[in-house]
Amino acid sequence: MRPNTHVTKRTLLSSSGTAPAQAGPPGRTGPAQWDAMRLNQAVELQGRLVALVPYTARHVLRYHQWMKSEELQKLTASEPLTLEQEYQMQRNWQDDADKCTFIVLDKLKWVGGLCTEEDCMVGDVNLFLTDPEDPTTAEIEIMIAEPSYRGKGFGKETTMVMMYYGVTKLGIKKFQAKINLENTISIAMFQSFHFEEVSVSDVFQEVTLGLTVDSYRKKWLLEQTSHIEEKQYS
Numbered sequence: 032m033r034p035n036t037h038v039t040k041r042t043l044l045s046s047s048g049t050a051p052a053q054a055g056p057p058g059r060t061g062p063a064q065w066d067a068m069r070l071n072q073a074v075e076l077q078g079r080l081v082a083l084v085p086y087t088a089r090h091v092l093r094y095h096q097w098m099k100s101e102e103l104q105k106l107t108a109s110e111p112l113t114l115e116q117e118y119q120m121q122r123n124w125q126d127d128a129d130k131c132t133f134i135v136l137d138k139l140k141w142v143g144g145l146c147t148e149e150d151c152m153v154g155d156v157n158l159f160l161t162d163p164e165d166p167t168t169a170e171i172e173i174m175i176a177e178p179s180y181r182g183k184g185f186g187k188e189t190t191m192v193m194m195y196y197g198v199t200k201l202g203i204k205k206f207q208a209k210i211n212l213e214n215t216i217s218i219a220m221f222q223s224f225h226f227e228e229v230s231v232s233d234v235f236q237e238v239t240l241g242l243t244v245d246s247y248r249k250k251w252l253l254e255q256t257s258h259i260e261e262k263q264y265s
Contacts, residue, residue: 071131075264076196078188078256082141083133083196084148084264086155090134091121093149097176106211107174129160131201135175135189153180156193158203167204169197187220194224195256198244206242225251 076083086094095117097103104111112120124132133156141151154175162168171193175186197203208226210217218238225248226240242248 071133071196071200072125073264074196075262076133076192077138077142077260077262078192079258080138080183080185080188081153081192082136082138083156083189083192084136086121086124086132086134088118088121089149090152091117093152094121094134094155100176103174103176124157131158131197132156133193135185137180137185153177153185154189156189158193158197158201161207165205167202168207169201169203169205170207170209171197172208182216186217187223190220190224191252191256192259194252195259198249198252204244206244208240209237210240212236212238 072085074085092114095112095114098107098109098111098117103109124130134152135154135156136148136151137146137153140146141148145151154173154177156174157172158169159172160166160168161170171190173186173190173193175181175189194203194206197206206226207229208217208221210221212231213236218240221240221242224242226242229239229241231238244252
């Protein structure tokens with residue numbers, strides 16, 4: 032979710048980092064697609080482990096604290112921002128027509144009232160349109176920022192929930208994920224979702240994985256996500 036001069040690419044479960052790449056110019060996808068990408072501003076998605084909620088101003092301070100970490104800056108190819116810049120970035124991501132962002136919460140703690148929403152934050156997940164001529168193709172990014180939540184299924188369920196939302200609500204038919212070559216955990220996770228290698232960049236030390244959601248893959252995805260609840264976020 033962090034820009035460098037372009038949109039930052041991230042897929043972080045235990046570790047990753049990808050090179051910034053420029054997204055397609057907003058406005059090329061048409062009014063219907065703009066509306067679709069903004070649908071999540073009032074949507075809450077609940078799985079078994081995670082709840083996905085819109086990224087709002089209330090989440091910025093915690094997010095800003097995360098991104099002070101030199102490890103996360105390196106892994107997400109990000110530069111540190113001031114708190115004021117972070118708030119501006121949150122507004123940009125909320126308003127941009129080619130991006131869809133959720134904050135990842137520990138659902139059990141949040142629903143059980145064991146912590147405030149901000150204290151239940153564990154990461155974020157994003158979709159953004161990369162081809163101005165094809166609004167059905169999106170890149171997926173995930174960051175589990177809290178180390179104690181990595182390797183426990185939070186990243187996997189978050190990814191599945193976001194893919195479900197992309198397919199059923201945003202009309203996404205093709206996903207891509209760019210992952211640091213050293214991040215074997217993330218690569219293995221996406222491959223378990225039937226993503227296949229598209230290309231490898233020696234320059235950026237990253238692999239691009241892709242998934243085309245044909246009828247077979249869509250059926251599989253809907254079966255895997257049949258437990259998801261969609262609610263009104265407030």
